[in-house]
Amino acid sequence: MEAEKECFPRLRQVLLLFVMLSQTCAERKDYTIAEETESGSFVTNLGRDLGLGVREMSWRRARVIFNNNKNYLQLNLQTGDLQINEKLDREELCGPTEPCVLQFQVLLEDPLEVYRFKLLVSDMNDNSPEFPEAEMILKIMENTPPGTVFPLKNAQDLDVGINNIQKNYTIYPNSHFHVLTKSGSEGREYPELVLDKALDREEQPELRLIFMAVDGGSPPKSGTALVLVDILDVNDNAPEFAQPLYRVQISEDSPLESLVVTVSAQDLDTGINGEIVYSFLYGDEETSKTFALNELTGEIKIIRKLDFEKIVSYEVDIKASDGIGLSGKCTVIIQVVDVNDNAPELTVASIISPIPENSPEITVALFSIQDRDSGENGKMVCSIQDDVPFMLKPSVENFYRLVTEGALDRESRAEYNVTITVTDLGTPALKTQHHVTVRVSDVNDNAPAFTRAVYTLLVRENNRPALHIGSVSATDADAGANAQATYSLLPPPDPRLAPAALVSVNADRGQLFALRSLDYEALRAFELRVGAADRGSPALSSQAPVRVQVLDANDRAPVALYPPRDGWAPCPELVAGRLAAVGGAGTLSRSCGYELCLTGGSGSNEFKFLKPIFPNILSQDSGGKSEFPE
Known part of the structure; x- marks a missing residue:
């Protein structure tokens, strides 16, 4: 065990010491059927025995599993009846073993339950005695x-x-x-x-x-x-073996033609009466196919591979006959010694993939392990790698569950490759690996996030309606419909404001459009809120403010405020008039030029421009022109 720990310092190991583990197992019940029973014959109503309704057995996917993966029985989910799937031959299934017992389990999912049963196959007198020789x-x-x-x-x-x-x-x-x-x-x-x-x-x-x-x-x-x-005629001495019983041990992996033992007999007679011939005494077909006996030397050799998992010992009776026909008998007990020649076997009974990301401990796979060797060679350690958020839990008998350690996060990792390793304790150790791919399905646990905290858009006044003035964008870490954002305008805090009358948003792409022509002199800026909601259930959303600034265009002529249109002034030294470009808000909107136009008969020396009384008005030039800056 110390060597095993050194080999796997980072593995979480679960030691299977042939301990009967019972987590979701109900009381065992035995059923008996006669061999050669017709296929489809009724065994029992499993729903009644388990106390389950037919509908519950169906949606919980009840099924029958035999230890050797054979389908001797079938479960009718419409009636709950357990039926014979094929004719059973007791001699083929169990040979001379009595009773003939087939172990099977009934597996229910959601939640996981395993019921263990025994199926006893009773013998029918369908074989006649038969001698090996006529x-x-x-x-x-x-x-x-x-x-x-x-x-x-x-x-x-x-x-x-x-x-x-x-x-x-x-x-x-x-x-x-x-x-x-x-x-x-x-x-x-x-x-x-x-x-x-x-x-x-x-x-x-x-x-x-x-x-x-x-x-x-x-x-x-x-x-x-x-x-x-x-x-x-008289021959008064029969052959006698050196010992009446031989006991030998031989490893199951011994090569063919290996010597098992040599038996020896003596006959006190001489001549033909003392010549000994060895032979197998009884007509055991298994013995004659596995061992060869040299009729002259008494050597017993292997002629067929031994398998401890099938036959653990042989009892061979040897006959020594002399030339006249007298004989003696001895018995050879051959004990087959087990070696670690069978790797553990892993059978997956159920697997669930994908699994939702926010679920707590959940069963991903149910599997069974077995090793046909015996002793330490048949003891097993079951483990998975350390870098995955899963663990193994023993279930019924040789069943294990692969479960999550806690809720998973698909956004961090969407797929896991779990390697289940089953190693026996033989020398050298044999192992089997099975790879399970677990996919994590998305749950709507992330709201859309805008790419900016605040969006500022610029649009020049007098725009055409339906003009694209900018876009907003939000990303969602989820997948599928949970990541598909839908954009909309949110109601303003002040119900008197109506940005929806000025701007619209494309629900799928987040594009913003001006619904009508904007007027800088009437509205220089406004603010709205755009929301982004995903298509999950329930939907998650977020919002971002959008500030729209209207840029001024030169769309208004200067306006003369004084004097009146008739141009009359009460005094020649008084100011004849002022020119100014006044915006819609009553302020100077931009720089403008002006010049004095005289009518016929008047002279330019009759007028002069005074120093501007406003600091933002430029001085006059020599041509009689000046500008009013903005």
Whole structure:
């Protein structure tokens, strides 16, 4: 464990020590069906068993998950019925294991709940006993005493329990033997032929017997083989093994042709009576496909790869026969040693993406892990990288949930790539990685923001109506409709002001237009407020002030204020008149030129310009012209 910590100092590790974790798990309930049941057959009403309505099961996306990802059952969401999805063959699913149990879970989402169940597949008597060979030959010395036992090859019946062979072996026609059944260390039944009456080769050199095996089913099924008894002349020593029981261990990753063990037997006889031949005694197909026995040396070698996860041990019975037919027996127990040859497996049951950015702790993915190795090789550590705002939480049994640590901010990061690493504790350690992409969906949590605090626009008077006088712009950090701004004029603080009669705004682009021609002499500046609202729900908005300044144009002629139009003056030394350009507001609007025009018969020396009495009026020039500055 210290080495594991050094390898992963920054990883948050969750150690799965085959602990039954129960977070959202309801009480387990077992169901039983018979093998070969037709597809579509009713098992139970799951809605009733769980106390859920059909509509609730549907919107919570109820589904059935088996540990090996097979779909043995199907859930009808319209009725809540759990039905057989395909015919089940108990022998194919479980072999000799009894009871035959299939683990499955019912997964409900929103909120997450997992219910664990067992499906027991009961056996039917659909297989007959079958001998590995249609004919068995026994060579028996004629002086063999009554009570001598001769091992026979047993019949194989794929059924289990009462449907298997229940010590029901018989042999006929028969006046010399009876069948005795013994149980092996693994519970298997081995038939033996017991001599009841001495044989006489001269009277009958050969016996042909029918050997029958009957199972315990109802109705029972049977299988037969021919037993040929060859009666021999005297050979008084049978082979004897050096030890009756051999126990060996061999690693599951041993290469083919590896030597497992060498058995050895001796025969005190000489010549042909002392020549020993080794053979497998019983017709175990799995043994004969996995191991090879040298009939002369007694060496047992591997001819097929071993797999601890499938078979952990073998019991092999070896027969040593001499040249005349006497035999001895020994048993070899081969224990397969597990090695870390299976990497952890990760299966994703559910994943949610995208997820809303402002949600608190939320389940993103539900997944299960398993390792088919045993011991330390099957223990696992599940972790994710440190630089993501997620964490792993153990759920039911070998299930984990990938959840957020808190609310996410899409504007900071819109997508996360989470790597789930499952590492076993074997040596060397094996690991599996699964990558989950989590996208964050937008929530309207940002109001539009104007690019300026205050906008100032300039427009010259006498403009044409609908003139584009400027634009405002606002940005929104959200996405989609939440980021689409709509512009509008806001009511003024003073209801007597009506900027909406002077200016309009384009709702989509923020362009401002003058609705009518402006007059500097009537209105030199005005202020309005523009609002920007996004299209989220609820919508968020902001506003900015806009000041519009009207620029003056030379659109007015000077006006003579005095003297009157008849030009009469009471005194020649009095001021004859003043010229001034007066704006609409009563002030001098700009510089203007003036000159004196005389009528016929008058002379220029009869008039003179006085020094301006206003400091902003320029002095006269030699040509009789002067200017009034603004």
